[in-house]
Amino acid sequence: MIKLTPRAQASAKWGYLSPVLAVFLTLIAATVLFWGLGKDPQLALYTFFISPIENWYGITELLVVAIPILLCAYGLALCYRASIWNIGAEGQLLLGAVVATTMALQFVDSNSFWAMPLVLLAGMAGGMLCSGISAFLNLRLNCNETLVTIMMNYIALNTLLWAVYGPLKDPSGYNFPESALFGDSTLLPILFEGTRLHFGLLLVILALVIVWVFMSKTFLGFQIKVLGLDKPAARMAGFKEKKLAAMVFLVSGALAGLAGAVIVTGSTGQLIPAISPGYGYSAIIVAFLGRLHPVGITLAGLLIALIFMGGEMSQMVLQLPRAITGILQGLILFFLLSCDVMIRYRIVFTVKLPGFTAAAKH
Amino acid sequence: MSNVKRLAMQGITKEYPGCKANDQVFLDIEHGEIHALLGENGAGKSTLMKMLYGVVKPDAGSIIWNGSPVSIDQPAIARGLGIGMVFQHFSLFETLTVTENIALVLGDQAGHLKTLAHRIKATSERYGMPLDPERRISSLSTGERQRVEIVRCLLLDLQLLILDEPTSVLTPQEVQDLFKTLKKLTKEGCSVLFISHKLHEVTELCDSATILRAGKVTGHCIPKNETSESIARMMVGDDIAISNECKRALGGDVFASIEGLSTQSIGQFDIALKNINLQVKQGEIVGIAGIAGNGQEELLKALSGEEIHRNSQAIKFAGQFVDQLSPLKRRRLGLAFVPEDRLGRGAVPDLDLCDNALLTSFDSGLVQNGFLKKSKIVQLADKIIKQYKVKTPGNHTSAASLSGGNLQKFIVGREIDQEPKFLLMSHPTWGVDIGAQVAIHEAILQLRDRGCAILIISEDLDELYKISDRLGAICDGSVSDFLVPEVLPLVKLGQWMAGDFGPSTEPKTATTAATKTVEIGATSHD
Numbered sequence: 001m002i003k004l005t006p007r008a009q010a011s012a013k014w015g016y017l018s019p020v021l022a023v024f025l026t027l028i029a030a031t032v033l034f035w036g037l038g039k040d041p042q043l044a045l046y047t048f049f050i051s052p053i054e055n056w057y058g059i060t061e062l063l064v065v066a067i068p069i070l071l072c073a074y075g076l077a078l079c080y081r082a083s084i085w086n087i088g089a090e091g092q093l094l095l096g097a098v099v100a101t102t103m104a105l106q107f108v109d110s111n112s113f114w115a116m117p118l119v120l121l122a123g124m125a126g127g128m129l130c131s132g133i134s135a136f137l138n139l140r141l142n143c144n145e146t147l148v149t150i151m152m153n154y155i156a157l158n159t160l161l162w163a164v165y166g167p168l169k170d171p172s173g174y175n176f177p178e179s180a181l182f183g184d185s186t187l188l189p190i191l192f193e194g195t196r197l198h199f200g201l202l203l204v205i206l207a208l209v210i211v212w213v214f215m216s217k218t219f220l221g222f223q224i225k226v227l228g229l230d231k232p233a234a235r236m237a238g239f240k241e242k243k244l245a246a247m248v249f250l251v252s253g254a255l256a257g258l259a260g261a262v263i264v265t266g267s268t269g270q271l272i273p274a275i276s277p278g279y280g281y282s283a284i285i286v287a288f289l290g291r292l293h294p295v296g297i298t299l300a301g302l303l304i305a306l307i308f309m310g311g312e313m314s315q316m317v318l319q320l321p322r323a324i325t326g327i328l329q330g331l332i333l334f335f336l337l338s339c340d341v342m343i344r345y346r347i348v349f350t351v352k353l354p355g356f357t358a359a360a361k362h
Numbered sequence: 363m364s365n366v367k368r369l370a371m372q373g374i375t376k377e378y379p380g381c382k383a384n385d386q387v388f389l390d391i392e393h394g395e396i397h398a399l400l401g402e403n404g405a406g407k408s409t410l411m412k413m414l415y416g417v418v419k420p421d422a423g424s425i426i427w428n429g430s431p432v433s434i435d436q437p438a439i440a441r442g443l444g445i446g447m448v449f450q451h452f453s454l455f456e457t458l459t460v461t462e463n464i465a466l467v468l469g470d471q472a473g474h475l476k477t478l479a480h481r482i483k484a485t486s487e488r489y490g491m492p493l494d495p496e497r498r499i500s501s502l503s504t505g506e507r508q509r510v511e512i513v514r515c516l517l518l519d520l521q522l523l524i525l526d527e528p529t530s531v532l533t534p535q536e537v538q539d540l541f542k543t544l545k546k547l548t549k550e551g552c553s554v555l556f557i558s559h560k561l562h563e564v565t566e567l568c569d570s571a572t573i574l575r576a577g578k579v580t581g582h583c584i585p586k587n588e589t590s591e592s593i594a595r596m597m598v599g600d601d602i603a604i605s606n607e608c609k610r611a612l613g614g615d616v617f618a619s620i621e622g623l624s625t626q627s628i629g630q631f632d633i634a635l636k637n638i639n640l641q642v643k644q645g646e647i648v649g650i651a652g653i654a655g656n657g658q659e660e661l662l663k664a665l666s667g668e669e670i671h672r673n674s675q676a677i678k679f680a681g682q683f684v685d686q687l688s689p690l691k692r693r694r695l696g697l698a699f700v701p702e703d704r705l706g707r708g709a710v711p712d713l714d715l716c717d718n719a720l721l722t723s724f725d726s727g728l729v730q731n732g733f734l735k736k737s738k739i740v741q742l743a744d745k746i747i748k749q750y751k752v753k754t755p756g757n758h759t760s761a762a763s764l765s766g767g768n769l770q771k772f773i774v775g776r777e778i779d780q781e782p783k784f785l786l787m788s789h790p791t792w793g794v795d796i797g798a799q800v801a802i803h804e805a806i807l808q809l810r811d812r813g814c815a816i817l818i819i820s821e822d823l824d825e826l827y828k829i830s831d832r833l834g835a836i837c838d839g840s841v842s843d844f845l846v847p848e849v850l851p852l853v854k855l856g857q858w859m860a861g862d863f864g865p866s867t868e869p870k871t872a873t874t875a876a877t878k879t880v881e882i883g884a885t886s887h888d
Contacts, residue, residue: 009763010712219729222720225713232707235668236699237722238690 004345014342019289019296022335023303029331039318047317048310048328058309060195064267066305067200068093068259068276072283073301074211075252077292081215082248083228088134088149089256090280091156092127096257097264098156098163099126101179101271104186104264105168115185120203120261127257128250130156135249139242153280164273179271188266198266207255212294224248256280277308278326285333304329366429368393368522368553369414374423376409383409385577387423391522396544396554398564398585401574402597402767402795407557410574411524414555415447416440428521446515447524452507456500460493464514471518478517486513489543504653505536512543523547524555529563530821533653534856541567560824561590573597594796608807610846611831613646617696617815618665618784623676625660625669633657635664636839638676642784642815647806648844649830650819651859657839658819659702662788665817666699667692679784694725696783700774700790704766708773711762715754718761719743719776726780742779750775750801767794774802778809785809785816791825803829823855837861 027045034044052058072089079086100123107115134152138145161177170180188199215221227234227244234241263275282304289304290297311325371389375382384406391397401407412418414425416434424431427443434440440447454463461479465472472478479495486493491509499507508528515523523544529537544554544567558564564571565585573581573596581596620640627634635657642648652658663669665677667689674685679695687695699722701707709718719742720728728738743757750771754764761769774790790806791799806829810816819836820826826833827847834844835858842858857864 009760217734218732219724219734220732222717222734226710226717226721229712230706230710232703233710233721235689236666236701236707237724238667238688238693240688240690 001350003348003350004341005348007344007346010343011346014339015291018339018342019291019300019336021339022289022332025335025339026328026331029335030328033324033327037320039320044314044318044320047314049306051317052306052309052313057195060192060197062302062305062309063201064196064198065308066301067198067204067266068263068279069283069286069305070204070298070301071200071207071259071262072252072256072280073286073290073297074207074294075255076283076287077290077294077297078211078215078224078248079252080287081228081292082224082245083231084138084245084248085146086131086134086149086249086252087146087284088131088152088280089252089259089283090276090278091149091153092130092253092256093260093263093276093280094153094156094160095130096123096125096127096260097271097275098160098168098260099123099129099257100261101163101168101182101264104182105180107186108180108183110183111185113185115183116188116265119186119265120258123259123261123264124254124257127253127255127260129253130257131249131253134253135246138249139245160271160275161273164271168271170270177273181270182265186265187269188262196267198262200262200266203258203262207258208294208298215294220244220247256283282308282329285329285336289332289336304332307332367391367426368428370426371410371414372424372426374410374413374420374425376406376413376418376420382577384413384420387574387577387579389572389579391553391555392570393553394548394551395569396548396556396567398568398571399555399557399574400561400564400571400593400597402797405574405597405795406577407574408526411447411526411555411557414440415445415524441518444519444521445524446512446518446520446522448508448511448515448526448528450526450528450530452511454499454507454510457498459496459498460502460510461495463499463510464517467514468517481517482513485516489513489516489546491539491543504531504655505533505539508532508540516547520547520552522553522555524557526557528556529558529560531654533859534823534852535860537563561593562824564593565590597796608803608829610848611645611647611810613643613815613831614813615644616641617644617680618642618817619678620665621676621678623661623664623674625664625671625674627660633660633839635660638839638841640817640834640841640844642817644783644815645810645813646831647810647816647818647829649826649833649847650817650836650841651823651826651833651855652819652821652836653859654821656837658788658836660839661836661841662699662701662786662819665786666697666701693722698722698777698780698782698785700777700785700787702788702792704769704773705762709761709769712760714758714760715747715752715764715772716740716743716757718772719746721776723776723780746772746775746779749779750805751798767798770794771798771802774805778805781812782809782814785814787816787818787820789820789822790818791822792820799825823852827852835859837863 030048031041031045034041053062072093076086076089100119103122104119130152134145134148137143137148164177164179168179170178173180191197191199191201223234223239223244226237227239227241259279264271268275286297286300286304289300307325307328311322314320314324315322367390369391371387374384374387376384387406387410389410399407409418413420414434416436416439419435425434432443461475461482464482465475465478482493482495486509491512493506493509493513499510508531528540532540548554556568565588568585571583571585572579575597583593583596585593618641620638623635623638625635633656638661664671667687671685675683677683677685679692679697682695684692684695705711710721716739720739723742728735728742740757746752747754747757752772753768764772770791777785791802794802806816818826818830830847832844833847833850833855834842835855837859838861842863
């Protein structure tokens with residue numbers, strides 16, 4: 001008989017092992033899945049996980065995909081550390097993109113140095129607006145933050161669609177639902193000639209360092225950790241719960257909004273309806289897979305970005321459906337949550353002795 | 363039959379990861395005796411009882427019941443043998459009646475509810491602890507709830523009753539009633555195993571005692587032939603001071619003053635505070651006695667700022683109204699706070715001792731420009747650990763893995779180290795072993811002598827009598843007068859705890875009040 005018995009203390013080792021095991025189990029499940037779909041598993045795994053990053057260009061493309069995911073995930077990790085279940089990074093990203101586009105369209109013909117920073121700040125403001133509304137509903141009106149942030153995702157998506165079909169539509173764009181192309185002053189510089197890898201990578205590194213220092217070295221980071229682990233203790237110590245909660249909402253909104261601004265100024269160069277294939281949702285998985293630690297998140301973000309690319313690749317090469325990306329991401333989260341049981345429990349194999357059952361009746 | 367023991371536990375050993383809870387423990391209980399099991403916290407008393415009651419399985423050793431070896435794998439088997447246990451925390455459903463609660467535990471043995479109710483009434487009256495079977499648990503006092511648990515055991519063919527710290531929730535009068543019941547039980551041949559921290563109760567009640575220290579039996583004694591001090595010595599070993607003389611202090615200027623504090627109850631189980639008047643002077647310890655759930659929690663939260671009552675102007679620290687101030691601002695006016703729950707409020711279970719030192723000491727130079735000064739934090743944690751003799755593998759151990767007493771020493775140390783002007787403490791030594799108790803009391807008294815105003819809310823009357831400079835009681839959201847312990851007889855404090863505040867100064871009225879409670883007690887027994 002297999003029994004789960006609680007550990008005396010949470011296992012630090014399994015905290016690190018669990019995500020690795022989850023990824024491994026996902027690979028096994030993927031193999032079975034490909035085999036079941038009638039594809040050669042070896043070829044499929046190769047197409048999915050190796051071929052996208054076989055060359056330098058592939059690696060830069062991986063980074064381009066990872067940039068918005070990571071920006072969102074760092075912010076979400078802050079929320080989750082405070083036990084605030086913000087699912088709204090997607091909406092914050094989209095609204096950030098809309099506001100950034102509005103700003104960028106003011107500078108189409110300008111060469112001002114300030115155009116770019118203003119657009120990025122506008123994106124952050126858009127994200128903060130979106131998460132700020134959620135924060136208000138949650139902290140002032142006691143609405144459940146999970147529900148509120150999910151609903152804000154739909155509001156943001158429809159705001160985006162309204163904008164590209166309406167006020168932000170390019171007047172000379174043959175009625176396509178797209179904004180005008182941005183001017184050069186509001187396009188992020190490319191880091192390496194011949195690739196699409198843009199300045200956003202440096203923003204990610206900056207965010208990584210700031211969030212890391214914030215979490216581990218500052219008193220505010222400590223307060224957030226206490227708030228997430230033990231609310232009564234935070235109250236007893238006199239921490240300002242609501243202000244702390246509002247802060248993490250706004251910071252994560254700003255980072256997700258920045259991600260939206262980086263997509264339109266770095267990758268697409270205009271606002272289009274499909275700027276995000278669910279980066280904000282994937283960031284949730286990334287935050288947990290990375291154990292809410294900035295470095296872990298960075299690694300997890302690269303893996304999830306690889307699944308996005310592998311999904312595209314397998315659509316083209318293997319004619320697999322688009323849903324495969326979502327399925328694999330879901331499997332990772334599923335296996336991660338399952339493996340996390342090992343952090344607090346250990347497996348004990350027990351042998352049933354004959355005669356024991358009779359005594360234990362009732 | 364007469365030389366066969368009721369119970370013999372032989373060579374019981376139980377090991378948990380990282381600690382040997384019981385090591386070759388032998389425990390004998392005779393027919394019809396009250397046997398005390400004594401020991402500090404973490405000595406292994408609870409583990410031993412859990413094995414006897416079938417909650418935990420021993421790694422080695424055997425249990426001999428009425429002369430034959432038994433294997434107790436489940437509480438149901440223990441109950442079948444005639445072993446009943448009353449835990450420290452009752453397992454009763456508030457919304458059900460006494461009969462329904464008992465029927466739930468007895469299962470098939472309960473029979474029809476009507477006959478059961480009849481049996482409950484008959485049994486409870488026979489043993490002098492009347493119960494109305496139709497009343498809901500939510501309307502019962504703590505003492506009455508304990509009766510429900512005991513009667514539940516008595517309905518079975520009871521041969522051994524285990525009581526885990528039964529008196530910690532009772533008023534002095536209720537304790538005497540309980541003792542009478544227990545003595546009656548033993549006259550009928552039932553054995554009682556009595557676990558307690560309160561040594562004077564043990565010397566008063568018990569026929570024999572087994573003493574555990576660090577999982578091993580360190581002695582047996584006949585409590586009547588011993589003194590509290592000599593038993594305490596056996597429990598803690600030779601190297602710890604077990605008593606300290608406390609000098610009373612008069613105090614200086616008033617630091618904290620509460621005038622006419624009243625609150626509304628929000629939740630169903632909240633107690634509304636009613637016109638509370640109370641002053642705590644610098645260099646003085648004020649003690650508040652009371653049975654749990656009489657407004658202590660509400661009073662503490664009102665003082666700490668965890669609950670802020672809008673439009674209230676009743677609490678002053680050093681002459682300044684603080685009613686609308688956040689907990690942080692009150693801390694900055696000199697407040698420090700040791701809450702009742704150590705894990706989950708006084709300390710964060712998953713964080714290590716360094717982080718838990720930082721939790722409330724952040725104003726003591728541990729934070730500079732918003733950044734943590736790690737080395738200072740470690741220094742502070744080490745200082746508290748050393749100064750208050752906190753037993754821990756190191757400063758990076760999580761708070762959850764410390765024993766209750768050790769964590770309490772750490773929390774008390776952390777608050778005292780901030781040199782507060784007003785220290786608020788709830789149950790400062792609840793469940794803490796004697797050695798740690800003495801250390802904590804010592805630290806509190808020294809802080810008082812340095813001019814701190816201290817307010818202690820506790821259920822432990824020994825403690826309050828020992829260290830309070832003025833002592834009173836809280837009942838149903840009201841507080842009594844406060845008197846110097848020397849002129850406040852225990853009986854009177856008991857009446858105050860029961861809500862009979864009466865006039866306080868004349869001894870004549872005190873006696874009439876005493877007879878009054880007896881009458882009230884008698885009428886409620888109908």
